[in-house]
Amino acid sequence: MRRMRVLLVEDEPKTVSFIRKALLAEGLAVDVAGDGEAALAMVATTPFDALVLDIMLPGRDGLSVLRALRERRNATPVLLLSARGEVGERVDGLNAGADDYLAKPFVLAELIARVRALGRRRGETSPVLLRVADLTLDTVTRQARRGGVAIELSTREYRLLQHFLRSPGRVCSRMELLEAVWDYSFDPGTNVVDVYVGRLREKIDARHEPKLLQTVRGCGYVLRPPS
Ligand code: CA
Numbered sequence: 001m002r003r004m005r006v007l008l009v010e011d012e013p014k015t016v017s018f019i020r021k022a023l024l025a026e027g028l029a030v031d032v033a034g035d036g037e038a039a040l041a042m043v044a045t046t047p048f049d050a051l052v053l054d055i056m057l058p059g060r061d062g063l064s065v066l067r068a069l070r071e072r073r074n075a076t077p078v079l080l081l082s083a084r085g086e087v088g089e090r091v092d093g094l095n096a097g098a099d100d101y102l103a104k105p106f107v108l109a110e111l112i113a114r115v116r117a118l119g120r121r122r123g124e125t126s127p128v129l130l131r132v133a134d135l136t137l138d139t140v141t142r143q144a145r146r147g148g149v150a151i152e153l154s155t156r157e158y159r160l161l162q163h164f165l166r167s168p169g170r171v172c173s174r175m176e177l178l179e180a181v182w183d184y185s186f187d188p189g190t191n192v193v194d195v196y197v198g199r200l201r202e203k204i205d206a207r208h209e210p211k212l213l214q215t216v217r218g219c220g221y222v223l224r225p226p227s
Contacts, residue, residue, distance in 0.1 A: 004119040005029040007046075009039040009065065010054040010081070015104075019052065022108045023115065034058075036065035043074060050118040052111070053098075054081045055089065063096050070097035075140040077118035079111075094155045097142060117183055130165035133225045135204055135212055137165050146208050156181060157200050164213070164223035173220040197221055 006023055010016050011034045023030045031046070033039035035058050043051070051069075055062035066078055079100045080093040090101045099121065100114050130137045134147045142158055144151040153161060159181045164172065174193045178184040182192065197213065205211045210226050 003027065003029050004049045004116070005031070005046075006050050006052060006115060007031050007033060007039060007042060007048045008052045009033045009036070009057065009062065010052070011035060011056075011058050012054075015054070018108075019111065022112060026112055026116075028115070036060040036062070036068075039065055040068055043069060043076060044072075048076050050115055051076055051078045052081060052115060053078050055093070056083055063092055066093070066096045066098060070141065073140050077121050079114055079118055081106075099155070130162065132165060132168045132223055133210070133212060134208075135165075135223075137161055144204070146204050151203050153200075153203065156196055157203065160196055160200055161204070164221070167223075169222065169224045171216045171219050171222045176220070 006028050008016060008019055008023070008030055010019070010032070016032055016034075020030050020032060031042060031048070033042055037059060039051070039053070042048075053062045053066060057065070060068075062080060066080070069076065069078070077099040078097065079102060080098040081102055081104060082089050082093070083104050090103075093101050099118055102111060102114060128138060128140050130139065135144070136146075137144045137158075139162065142153070144153055144158070144161060160177065163177065163180045172180075175187055177193050177197075178187065181196075197215075201211075201213045205213055212223055212225060214222050214224065214226070216222055
C-alpha cells in the first residue's frame with residue numbers, strides 16, 4: 001500500500017513536533033509548512049493525501065488558505081485545527097471547504113483517526129461532476145445544484161448526497177450510510193440517518209419535481225428518478 005502523505009500547516013514548534021512525531025509513528029509521510037503562503041506553494045507542486053491546517057497562522061490565516069486552495073480547484077481533503085473550538089469558527093471552516101474540524105486541545109488518537117479517514121476519502125475526489133437527472137454535485141467546489149439553482153449543504157449533508165450520487169439507483173441501507181457518512185462501524189441505535197435524509201430531501205426535492213430521494217421501506221434509501 002502506498003504511504004499516505006500529509007502536509008501539516010502550523011507555526012507553533014511544539015505542536016508541529018508533537019503532531020509530526022505521531023503521524024510518522026503511524027507510518028505516514030509528513031511535510032511541514034510554517035505559514036499559509038508556504039503551504040499553498042507546496043500544495044501546488046506536490047499531491048498530498050491530506051492537509052492538517054491550523055487556523056491561527058502568521059500572515060494569512062488557515063481559513064484564507066483553505067479558501068484559496070478551493071478557489072484553485074484543489075480538492076485535497078483538509079482537517080482544520082482550531083485553538084478555540086467555537087461553533088462559528090467551525091461553521092466558517094466547513095463552509096470554506098474543510099472536510100473535518102478538530103478543536104485544540106485534542107487527543108492524538110483522534111487526530112490520527114481523522115487524518116486516516118481523510119486519506120480514505122482522497123480516492124473519491126473524481127469524477128468532479130456527479131449527476132442524477134437535473135441534480136448535480138461538484139466534488140471540488142462542493143456546490144450542489146438542482147435545475148441549476150445552488151443548494152447550500154452542511155458537511156454531513158454533502159457527504160450523504162455524494163454517497164447517493166456515487167451509487168445512483170442503488171438502495172443504500174442505513175448501516176451503509178452510517179459507515180460512509182458518519183464513519184460508524186456499528187449501529188448507534190439513533191435515527192440520525194433518517195433525520196439527515198429528511199434535511200437533504202427538504203433541500204434537493206421540496207421545491208422540485210420529480211422527487212429523487214426515495215424511501216424503500218424496510219431497506220433504506222435510493223436516489224433515482226421515479227420509474
Ligand atoms: Ca498556529
